[in-house]
Amino acid sequence: xxxxxxxPAYAIYTSPATPDKHRETRRQQAMASPPARSSTRHxxxxxxxxGPIGQPMPAVGLGTASHPFVAEDVRAAxxxxxxxxxxxxxTAALYASERVVGxxxxxxxxxxxxxxxxxLFVTSKVWCTQCHPQLVLPSLRESLLNLQMEYVDLYLVHxxxxxxxxxxxxxxxxxxxxxxxxxxxxxxxxxxxxxxxAKMIGVSNFTTKKLQxxxxxAKIPPAVNQVELNPTWQQKKLIEFCKDKGIHVxxxxxxxxxRISKMNPVRQSEVLEEIGKARGKSVAQISLRWxxxxxxxxxxxxxxxxxLKENIEIFGWELSDExxxxxxxxxxxxxxxxxxxxxxxxxxxxxISDVDVLEM
Numbered sequence: 001x002x003x004x005x006x007x008p009a010y011a012i013y014t015s016p017a018t019p020d021k022h023r024e025t026r027r028q029q030a031m032a033s034p035p036a037r038s039s040t041r042h043x044x045x046x047x048x049x050x051g052p053i054g055q056p057m058p059a060v061g062l063g064t065a066s067h068p069f070v071a072e073d074v075r076a077a078x079x080x081x082x083x084x085x086x087x088x089x090x091t092a093a094l095y096a097s098e099r100v101v102g103x104x105x106x107x108x109x110x111x112x113x114x115x116x117x118x119x120l121f122v123t124s125k126v127w128c129t130q131c132h133p134q135l136v137l138p139s140l141r142e143s144l145l146n147l148q149m150e151y152v153d154l155y156l157v158h159x160x161x162x163x164x165x166x167x168x169x170x171x172x173x174x175x176x177x178x179x180x181x182x183x184x185x186x187x188x189x190x191x192x193x194x195x196x197x198a199k200m201i202g203v204s205n206f207t208t209k210k211l212q213x214x215x216x217x218a219k220i221p222p223a224v225n226q227v228e229l230n231p232t233w234q235q236k237k238l239i240e241f242c243k244d245k246g247i248h249v250x251x252x253x254x255x256x257x258x259r260i261s262k263m264n265p266v267r268q269s270e271v272l273e274e275i276g277k278a279r280g281k282s283v284a285q286i287s288l289r290w291x292x293x294x295x296x297x298x299x300x301x302x303x304x305x306x307x308l309k310e311n312i313e314i315f316g317w318e319l320s321d322e323x324x325x326x327x328x329x330x331x332x333x334x335x336x337x338x339x340x341x342x343x344x345x346x347x348x349x350x351x352i353s354d355v356d357v358l359e360m
Contacts (some may be wrong), residue, residue, distance in 0.1 A: 044085055045312055048297055050248040051200045051223035057154070058121055059292055060312050061088025063252065063301035064097040071100045077303045078104035082113050082120075084309055090252075090299035091147075092125035092158060093139055094168045098146035106148055122147065123226075123299075125158040125204060126189075127168035128341075133184030135165060140192050155198035156226055157185065160210045161338060161355055174346035183217045190220045200224065204252075205336075207357045208241045215245065226250040228257070228336050229296060231272060231287050231327050232265040237359045239294055251291050251298040255284050257335050271330055275323050282310060289314040290327055334358055 047056035062081040064074050074097050078089060082105075089105065091097045101122075108114050124147070130139035140155055162180035163172050192198045202224030203214065215221055225242055229235050229251035242249050256266030266272065272283045279286070284307070291298050292314060300311045319327075338356045342348075 044315065045087065046315060048248060048295070052221075052246075055153070055200060055223075056121075057224075057248065057250075057297055058086070058088040059297045060086070060288070060314070061090050061121070061123070061297065061299045062086050062308070063299035064089065064091045064101055065095045065252075065301065066097075066303075069096045071097075073303050074100045075104045075107075077301075077308070079108055079113065080305050081308050082108045084305070085312060086308070087114075087119055088121040088123070088297075088299070090123045092127065092156075093130065093143055094125070094127045094158065094170065098124060098143055102146055102148040117149070121153045122149065123154040123156065124152050125156040127158050128161050128163040128172065129166045129168055131157060131159075131162040131180060131185050132165060133181055133188045136185060136188035137192055137195075137197075140197055144197065151197050151199060153199045154202060154224060155189065155192055155200070156202045156204045156224065157189065157206075159205045159338065159341070159355070160203070160207075161352060170341050171343045172341060174342050174348040177342075177348045177350045177352060179350055182213060186214060186218055190218075193220060202226070202247075205338075205355075207354065207359055208238055209354055209357065211241065211245065211247065221245070222247055224248045224250050226252055226299075228253045228334060229291060229294075229298070230254050230256060230266050231269065231290055231330050232256065233332055233334050234294075234328070234330075235359065239296070243295070249294070249296040251296050253335060254291050254298040254300055255287055265333055269330060271326050275319070275326065279317075279323075281317075284310060285314050286319070286323075286327075289317075289319055290324070293319060293324070 046059045048059060050057040062078060066074065078101055089101055091101050105117050105120060109116050114120065124143045126136055126139045130136060144150065144152065160180065160182070162178050164176040164178055189201045193201050200223040201220065202222040204226040206214065206225050211225065225247050227235060227238065227249065229249065230253060239249055256264040266287050267283055269283065272286045276283050276286045288298060288300065288311060302308050302311060338352055
């Protein structure tokens with residue numbers, strides 16, 4: 001997600017929606033052993049086996065973060081994606097898209113686009129302003145109300161950073177950053193899982209150092225770490241660490257992210273363009289295929305049907321060793337940093353340097 005750097009902070013926040021009284025009770029199913037997902041679903045997207053019991057997670061999902069946020073655009077994108085076979089929808093408290101996502105999924109079930117919402121894999125996230133032990137569970141309950149669901153498949157700590165309690169917003173004031181009670185926050189995440197409100201719990205934007213801190217105190221280890229990942233920010237050290245610890249890596253900004261400027265190192269990569277022309281594929285498909293071959297899933301955002309279709313046509317073929325070597329030589333550049341979440345002025349009393357370590 002492209003994070004604009006301006007102040008004052010503004011809230012992008014939605015109030016709860018009324019749950020659908022006729023929806024199946026997802027929470028009861030979550031508390032039991034999760035049912036195996038049918039291999040005959042109307043989706044050709046492969047799934048990764050994630051977490052300690054190997055829950056299936058689609059390799060490609062639809063991201064719903066956008067700036068500016070236009071509700072009708074997101075609703076249309078969700079419906080089109082589900083028609084095309086997407087079964088993973090990625091949202092967050094910060095994105096302001098949870099209510100629209102919930103409405104679109106309910107509409108898809110009513111129209112028969114999906115047999116029921118049980119076919120879908122839904123990810124949401126708790127924002128920095130709710131990264132306090134007493135606020136994690138209420139934040140998830142509010143997300144569930146907006147989504148019209150009894151549980152989410154995956155719930156993530158959005159960033160390893162805490163800010164004074166308020167409605168989700170960015171940019172955030174540096175002076176509002178407070179020490180994060182990682183142990184308390186993760187215990188609250190584990191409670192969300194035990195209550196059946198989240199099938200799996202995980203994190204986002206965690207470095208290897210932050211993951212080590214978490215693993216040292218976690219009773220339930222994170223199933224997923226969602227991070228910026230694409231050929232221009234390859235995260236080799238982090239990927240190897242997560243593989244060793246049994247943590248699945250999920251990619252955001254797999255095509256270089258949203259940018260106000262027209263410069264995009266992924267879409268404008270001469271290396272990816274050369275490989276794409278030789279193989280009859282688009283630059284986007286080369287990037288997404290590379291991510292898939294790293295063993296990572298991804299959330300890709302698009303509002304256009306042709307792009308949404310193109311983004312899932314990355315299976316049934318593979319990159320060559322030469323392709324992979326060329327991609328491995330692409331210069332690296334990280335787009336999303338914690339500094340981009342903060343107002344430029346002001347001073348923080350909390351050292352957050354370890355949140356922004358650049359791991360190559």
